[in-house]
Amino acid sequence: MTAQTKPTSRERLLEATATLAYRQGVGIGVEELCKAAGVSKRSMYQLFRSKDELLAASLERRADSYAASLLPVTGDGRSPRERIRHVFEQVQSQAHEPEFRGCPYLAVQVELKDQNHPASQVAHRVKESLTGFFRAEADQGGASDPDLLARQLMLVFDGASARAGIGADNLAGLIEPTLSSLLDPAGMR
């Protein structure tokens, strides 16, 4: 047994779908996904009932690494305020990557329009978990209204991701004062 095993057809399909749907949109065809993954259409339909299911599974698969790319580690000793800032610093840094197209979980919901689509439901859960992080930190930091602050931070998060994703704003000098304007009146530590 070697430490590195060859990715299975299933893994290759999930990776190709996550990458290409993010880059080109959810309308990408099954043919193209199979080609990129080096998997036959027949095999694909043996592994996934439909493209919708493949798309949902590809988003699910990346959920943990997406959260890890944004969230600070548990118990890092920083204040809730600094832990919230960490998330936005990550977005700002990711926004400079040439491949950046905004939050993949927001994009998929905007594109699909149908919130009952299995992929939209995965995306919704991933976003809810980020809201949950903000709410917990807001609570911990003594925010006067943790629910409101969490919703405001998601508003800024999605606004920033979307605007950077479409190249409308590079976020430089924008996030820092915006966060202060929200965290200060909430009395956040």
Add this chain to the structure above:
Amino acid sequence: MTAQTKPTSRERLLEATATLAYRQGVGIGVEELCKAAGVSKRSMYQLFRSKDELLAASLERRADSYAASLLPVTGDGRSPRERIRHVFEQVQSQAHEPEFRGCPYLAVQVELKDQNHPASQVAHRVKESLTGFFRAEADQGGASDPDLLARQLMLVFDGASARAGIGADNLAGLIEPTLSSLLDPAGMR
């Protein structure tokens, strides 16, 4: 001559495209657009060089009514601060309509991924003109940094539109305190 003239094939195509692309996404097929407009594919290609051009023209056609649905009338005697609030009150009210899917000009850019696409370029101009409105009002209201405030307002605008559009937030009780948190420290009248 009657006051009401029958819409031309061109007008029907533009209306159908604007409506269906907003509801279903930019991936909608030419066949479906032509069917909805009651125009043959042949006629469509005589009127528009491509679906891309049709999509761009459909966004251009609705730009004025979109702006009118958001912006206060010129010289309405209200303060810049109230005029800015007006835009967000409109978004909040539009967000309650069952057909609401967020800002159509943001959505098209998120969906197309390609900022050089003719439809993205139309969308970009429409959004820039909203930024211009915010910047002018910020200037008029004595904001300490009108450019920054305009960018912050666009962040909130796009965040709010996107989150309401995907059903993640109904915006109730969210916009008002968020705007205050941005307008107050900027010293806006």
